[in-house]
Amino acid sequence: MKLDISIVCPNCGKTLEEIHNDRRPGCAFCYTVFSNYIEKNLNLVHGSFIHVGMIPKIRDEREKLKSEYFRLKKDLREAIRKEDYEAAYGIDEDLKLIREKLSAED
Numbered sequence: 001m002k003l004d005i006s007i008v009c010p011n012c013g014k015t016l017e018e019i020h021n022d023r024r025p026g027c028a029f030c031y032t033v034f035s036n037y038i039e040k041n042l043n044l045v046h047g048s049f050i051h052v053g054m055i056p057k058i059r060d061e062r063e064k065l066k067s068e069y070f071r072l073k074k075d076l077r078e079a080i081r082k083e084d085y086e087a088a089y090g091i092d093e094d095l096k097l098i099r100e101k102l103s104a105e106d
């Protein structure tokens with residue numbers, strides 16, 4: 001992937017190149033600024049993805065994933081508000097997994 005190294009986070013001053021080298025964003029704002037890059041490339045930090053149990057109906061599972069997704073979105077906002085970037089990053093990873101799961105079933 002081509003990196004646009006001219007992008008700089010206005011909050012912490014990290015460049016995309018630095019984030020690429022560190023393999024992690026500098027602050028919660030980086031998630032917004034570099035969201036495309038982070039979603040595609042930063043898979044190193046382990047999230048706490050909650051495994052959904054075996055549910056007979058796929059539709060039910062999708063609904064469950066969707067509600068989990070919105071719950072995590074709220075958690076993410078809360079984590080960013082509290083400046084808990086470690087938590088925010090983990091939640092972001094969980095959100096990504098759910099998005100993948102949801103789109104795989106389409």
Ligand SMILES: [Zn+2]
Nearest residue numbers: 009012027030
């Ligand atoms: Zn930043």
